[in-house]
Amino acid sequence: MTKSSADLRSPLIARRMDRVASFLAMDVLSAAAAKERRGDSVIHMEVGQPSAPAPRAAREAAKAALDLGRIGYTEALGMSALRERIARHYRDTYGVSIAPERVVVTTGSSAGFVLAFLSLFDQGQRVAITAPGYPAYRNILEALGIEPVTIPLAKADGWIMTAEAIEKAHAEKPLHGILAMSPANPSGTMIGRKALAGLGETCRRLGLWFVSDEIYHGLTYGEPASTALTSDDDAVVINSFSKYYCMTGWRIGWIVVPERLVRPIERLAQNLYISPPYLSQVAALAAFDAMEELEAVKAGYARNRAYLLEELPKVGITEMHPVDGAFYIYADIARFTNDSIGFSKRMLEEAGVAATPGLDFDPIEGSHYLRLSFAGSENDCHETVARLKGWLK
Numbered sequence: 001m002t003k004s005s006a007d008l009r010s011p012l013i014a015r016r017m018d019r020v021a022s023f024l025a026m027d028v029l030s031a032a033a034a035k036e037r038r039g040d041s042v043i044h045m046e047v048g049q050p051s052a053p054a055p056r057a058a059r060e061a062a063k064a065a066l067d068l069g070r071i072g073y074t075e076a077l078g079m080s081a082l083r084e085r086i087a088r089h090y091r092d093t094y095g096v097s098i099a100p101e102r103v104v105v106t107t108g109s110s111a112g113f114v115l116a117f118l119s120l121f122d123q124g125q126r127v128a129i130t131a132p133g134y135p136a137y138r139n140i141l142e143a144l145g146i147e148p149v150t151i152p153l154a155k156a157d158g159w160i161m162t163a164e165a166i167e168k169a170h171a172e173k174p175l176h177g178i179l180a181m182s183p184a185n186p187s188g189t190m191i192g193r194k195a196l197a198g199l200g201e202t203c204r205r206l207g208l209w210f211v212s213d214e215i216y217h218g219l220t221y222g223e224p225a226s227t228a229l230t231s232d233d234d235a236v237v238i239n240s241f242s243k244y245y246c247m248t249g250w251r252i253g254w255i256v257v258p259e260r261l262v263r264p265i266e267r268l269a270q271n272l273y274i275s276p277p278y279l280s281q282v283a284a285l286a287a288f289d290a291m292e293e294l295e296a297v298k299a300g301y302a303r304n305r306a307y308l309l310e311e312l313p314k315v316g317i318t319e320m321h322p323v324d325g326a327f328y329i330y331a332d333i334a335r336f337t338n339d340s341i342g343f344s345k346r347m348l349e350e351a352g353v354a355a356t357p358g359l360d361f362d363p364i365e366g367s368h369y370l371r372l373s374f375a376g377s378e379n380d381c382h383e384t385v386a387r388l389k390g391w392l393k
């Protein structure tokens with residue numbers, strides 16, 4: 001019996017796909033949903049999405065567009081009005097001037113990563129990411145045949161990626177780019193303006209691409225976040241309407257790229273996605289006019305953050321990363337377990353609190369970490385503490 005060409009290719013493909021791990025937060029979400037179907041109550045602290053709806057102005061704009069009825073394709077790089085509005089956002093928020101032509105509207109930042117990685121890196125090239133870090137980085141890079149190189153973060157460095165760590169990794173075996181994130185998921189730590197400029201300078205000197213994930217901008221509890229574009233015009237910046245703008249399900253985000261990448265990315269976008277969703281672009285444009293509503297949502301996160309930082313130590317969760325921004329607590333639970341997956345399963349089953357095992361974010365140290373998202377209601381945070389109090393004692 002002869003093998004088809006698909007069979008001959010399959011071991012290679014299988015090996016590549018095996019390296020794409022499952023997203024544990026989504027697995028916990030499924031287990032929590034199954035428990036709820038059995039009639040049990042679950043407090044959802046596992047998924048990083050705002051419980052608030054998209055701002056009213058965004059929903060109204062989408063309704064009006066829906067009533068007109070024609071929901072068609074747009075230009076592959078996005079509607080020009082939205083690209084211009086995003087460029088204005090950089091001027092208003094950071095004092096950085098960028099041409100609207102450098103803004104690419106994407107189907108969530110997730111599609112932005114695919115477009116950016118495909119246009120920046122060849123198969124086999126090496127890109128530095130952090131542990132802990134957002135799990136999809138590693139998995140998207142693996143799926144595209146690009147090698148993720150893990151930089152373990154250290155308390156001594158304030159849990160951020162440093163220029164020294166990049167230099168060291170590059171000296172061991174050359175890198176082609178780095179992926180930094182501030183504020184970070186899962187840790188909530190932020191890279192200050194000077195350190196961010198240092199990363200940009202190091203990348204320029206070593207000839208590396210600097211990709212900066214700024215999806216949690218707007219969600220900071222002290223100093224505002226800086227964009228990599230302030231110090232490095234050549235940085236590739238990733239952002240989204242999912243977090244600050246409360247629009248996860250609308251699947252709409254953007255990237256800012258150097259001018260020379262615009263046309264190659266346009267060709268990729270045309271072929272991979274045709275265009276980002278029209279209705280979501282209309283809504284996103286209106287979301288920029290909803291600052292009052294969005295700031296009120298953020299004030300709720302600030303209250304949740306303060307409450308959990310005060311109350312979790314009282315139930316035994318004492319070791320947490322600094323929560324400068326985003327909406328997560330990343331806690332070291334070594335005093336309870338070295339099996340974060342088993343621990344989160346038991347916590348869901350016995351206490352009815354869903355949280356994400358640290359192994360989602362860090363394949364090694366994550367075995368004794370847990371991530372709790374406080375993007376839900378104040379009541380969810382109070383109930384979490386009450387349930388953990390009984391369960392952890």
Ligand SMILES: Cc1ncc(COP(=O)(O)O)c(C=O)c1O
Nearest residue numbers: 108109110134185215240242253
């Ligand atoms: C750091 C980070 N980047 C990117 C994303 C993807 O977001 P989206 O595709 O909804 O824009 C997430 C989602 O949780 C995230 O935490």
